[in-house]
Amino acid sequence: MNTTAEHPVAPEEIMAFFDGELSAADAQSVAAHLDGCSACASLAAQFRGLSQSLARWSVAPVSQRLENAVNDFAAKASAKSKSSRPSAPFRFSIWSWKLWAFGGTGVVAGALLLLGIEVSNSNRPDRVAKQRPMAMMVSQNRGEETAGYAPPESLKSRMNNSLSAPSRMATRAPGGGGAPMNAGVGGIAGIVGNSSDSPAAPMIARTASLSITVKDLTTARVSLDAMLARHHGYSAQLSVESAANAPRILTASLRIPASDLFNAISDLKTLGRVEKESQSGEDVSQQHADLAERLKTARATEERFRGILQQRTGNISDVLEVEESIARVRGEIESMEAEQTTLEHRVDFATIDLQLSEEYKEEIASTSAAFSLRFHNAFVAGYRNAAGTVVGIFLFLVEYGLSILIWLAIILFPAIFILRRYRKARSKM
Amino acid sequence: MDGTIRRPGTAKPAGEGSDEELMVAFSRGSQDAFGELFLRYKQPLFGFFRRRVSDVAQAEELTQESFIAVIRAASRYQPRALFRTYLYAIGLKILGAHRRKAAFRACFTGASDAHREPAALGNLETEYVLRQAVGKLDRLERDILLLREFEQLSYAEIGELLHLPVNTVRSRLFRARLALHNILAAPAPTSSAEQARIEERA
Numbered sequence: 001m002n003t004t005a006e007h008p009v010a011p012e013e014i015m016a017f018f019d020g021e022l023s024a025a026d027a028q029s030v031a032a033h034l035d036g037c038s039a040c041a042s043l044a045a046q047f048r049g050l051s052q053s054l055a056r057w058s059v060a061p062v063s064q065r066l067e068n069a070v071n072d073f074a075a076k077a078s079a080k081s082k083s084s085r086p087s088a089p090f091r092f093s094i095w096s097w098k099l100w101a102f103g104g105t106g107v108v109a110g111a112l113l114l115l116g117i118e119v120s121n122s123n124r125p126d127r128v129a130k131q132r133p134m135a136m137m138v139s140q141n142r143g144e145e146t147a148g149y150a151p152p153e154s155l156k157s158r159m160n161n162s163l164s165a166p167s168r169m170a171t172r173a174p175g176g177g178g179a180p181m182n183a184g185v186g187g188i189a190g191i192v193g194n195s196s197d198s199p200a201a202p203m204i205a206r207t208a209s210l211s212i213t214v215k216d217l218t219t220a221r222v223s224l225d226a227m228l229a230r231h232h233g234y235s236a237q238l239s240v241e242s243a244a245n246a247p248r249i250l251t252a253s254l255r256i257p258a259s260d261l262f263n264a265i266s267d268l269k270t271l272g273r274v275e276k277e278s279q280s281g282e283d284v285s286q287q288h289a290d291l292a293e294r295l296k297t298a299r300a301t302e303e304r305f306r307g308i309l310q311q312r313t314g315n316i317s318d319v320l321e322v323e324e325s326i327a328r329v330r331g332e333i334e335s336m337e338a339e340q341t342t343l344e345h346r347v348d349f350a351t352i353d354l355q356l357s358e359e360y361k362e363e364i365a366s367t368s369a370a371f372s373l374r375f376h377n378a379f380v381a382g383y384r385n386a387a388g389t390v391v392g393i394f395l396f397l398v399e400y401g402l403s404i405l406i407w408l409a410i411i412l413f414p415a416i417f418i419l420r421r422y423r424k425a426r427s428k429m
Numbered sequence: 430m431d432g433t434i435r436r437p438g439t440a441k442p443a444g445e446g447s448d449e450e451l452m453v454a455f456s457r458g459s460q461d462a463f464g465e466l467f468l469r470y471k472q473p474l475f476g477f478f479r480r481r482v483s484d485v486a487q488a489e490e491l492t493q494e495s496f497i498a499v500i501r502a503a504s505r506y507q508p509r510a511l512f513r514t515y516l517y518a519i520g521l522k523i524l525g526a527h528r529r530k531a532a533f534r535a536c537f538t539g540a541s542d543a544h545r546e547p548a549a550l551g552n553l554e555t556e557y558v559l560r561q562a563v564g565k566l567d568r569l570e571r572d573i574l575l576l577r578e579f580e581q582l583s584y585a586e587i588g589e590l591l592h593l594p595v596n597t598v599r600s601r602l603f604r605a606r607l608a609l610h611n612i613l614a615a616p617a618p619t620s621s622a623e624q625a626r627i628e629e630r631a
Contacts, residue, residue: 001440011603012599012600012603015599015602015603015606016584016599019577019583021583021584022597046610047606050606050613051578052611053559054559054578054579055578055614056555056559057480057556057560057579059472059475059476059479059480060479060485062471062472062475062489062492063489066480066489066492066493067467067471070467070493070496072465073496073497074460074463074496074500075460076465077500078455078459078460078463086573120447252556383567418536418537421535421536422533422535422536425531425532425536426529427537
């Protein structure tokens with residue numbers, strides 16, 4: 001092997017010279033050196049001989065089958081490309097502006113779409129405020145429409161006409177209570193007949209749920225109070241949640257006269273953007289009728305006991321027993337009367353579950369806590385987390401470590417075996 | 430003193446009908462351009478695969494696959510490099526995929542091209558000896574040597590194909606040549622069975 005100490009030309013340079021990879025100047029100097037150095041000339045001859053040996057490694061000609069297959073594929077591809085586009089140069093020229101045209105159009109269309117959605121959302125509270133009552137009624141199912149909402153004038157006349165018929169006549173609850181059973185029929189509720197055997201209008205206990213996002217909760221609260229006063233309703237429950245770095249949320253359960261339910265909902269919608277709305281009605285007619293019948297029977301029983309007590313012909317124990325029965329029946333009557341009153345109140349006053357959320361703007365709040373205190377807290381929390389992680393890993397290993405080892409033993413050795421065979425096979429290729 | 434041995438497949442000079450011009454013409458729909466390119470490179474590319482894969486049918490299949498890949502990618506062709514570099518890059522990718530699949534199969538079947546590598550497939554003892562000798566080289570050095578000796582690629586082209594610096598290509602090529610020279614100079618340790626098969630084929 002030649003060394004650079006003995007020869008000014010490195011062996012790799014001789015090889016590069018042999019391969020024609022040297023610059024003209026370098027090639028000239030190497031050629032001059034080879035002329036005078038037999039060792040380097042021998043190395044060059046060695047390279048030349050090796051190449052000549054390798055050149056004898058000839059390969060058989062390509063088969064006709066391969067030529068036919070490739071040419072057929074090329075012909076098909078060429079025909080397809082010609083049919084799909086006029087010409088390649090035009091395609092190339094079209095590509096640049098077409099790409100930009102389609103891309104630009106897509107971007108503009110996307111921007112317009114987003115803008116439209118945004119404008120639509122921003123106008124939504126105004127639209128809601130301008131909605132007419134009929135629009136809401138259309139969205140309700142038919143049974144609920146007649147039960148809970150004030151119908152438009154066109155429908156009112158029809159309903160009044162129909163209610164004047166004996167078969168549709170609303171009545172007071174038979175046997176007591178005194179409250180109108182059709183109080184839930186907004187706007188047209190009233191006593192239009194006293195016949196006890198006439199079928200009553202349905203008694204619907206209505207509930208609604210609204211979730212509204214408002215800009216300013218304080219202003220909304222004032223508007224809410226005014227709305228309650230205007231509609232002669234009241235707030236059964238109200239709470240305001242005002243957590244740090246979070247929007248303020250007002251949750252309330254409002255009781256509104258059923259006849260004013262729709263107007264109240266419309267007023268509430270003006271407070272902000274309605275996020276969620278749902279309404280439902282529960283028909284309590286049957287429940288009320290059962291209650292009235294039971295009450296009627298209990299009163300009759302009480303009257304009979306009182307008649308027995310007035311006539312008292314038995315001994316003292318019989319008298320005491322009758323008095324106990326009277327007291328028991330009286331208790332039942334009062335309980336049923338209370339239940340009836342509650343039921344009628346549910347019908348008279350609809351419930352609105354309201355949630356007002358304030359639009360939250362994140363602010364860069366200056367924390368009052370000192371940095372050292374926050375650092376201390378963070379350090380303690382970090383220590384707890386780290387300790388928890390270590391303990392968790394330890395417990396995990398204790399719980400599953402043995403299983404993992406078994407699975408590793410099952411999987412690892414075949415995997416290593418396959419990997420070795422794969423490497424061995426690749427090294428031989 | 431230029432020892433370069435000219436073989437088919439060396440790049441045509443740019444200008445009249447260079448490989449790159451033909452490929453651009455083919456990408457614009459010229460069927461004749463591809464015909465000329467195929468004529469120039471069918472044998473070199475087949476030789477590229479044939480010297481690396483023992484099975485003739487597989488070599489033909491890989492050659493066909495490479496040309497089909499060229500045809501399919503013609504519309505995206507940009508003459509940024511020599512066409513032959515582009516073609517052999519495709520060939521190397523397809524060869525790599527073939528080797529991976531074969532090695533994966535060998536994991537389970539135990540058979541590989543190397544095991545089925547017989548001189549019997551060639552009809553010359555020289556081919557057998559050279560194939561065996563080249564097969565003993567380090568894989569990277571073997572690839573560099575074959576690309577230089579048979580595909581006549583420059584050091585820079587080899588470096589581009591194998592993602593190696595030119596100096597690394599030169600040093601690894603030098604080592605490969607020395608190693609091959611030593612292997613060929615040593616007496617061939619062919620077994621009697623192999624020798625019998627060679628003689629039988631011959």
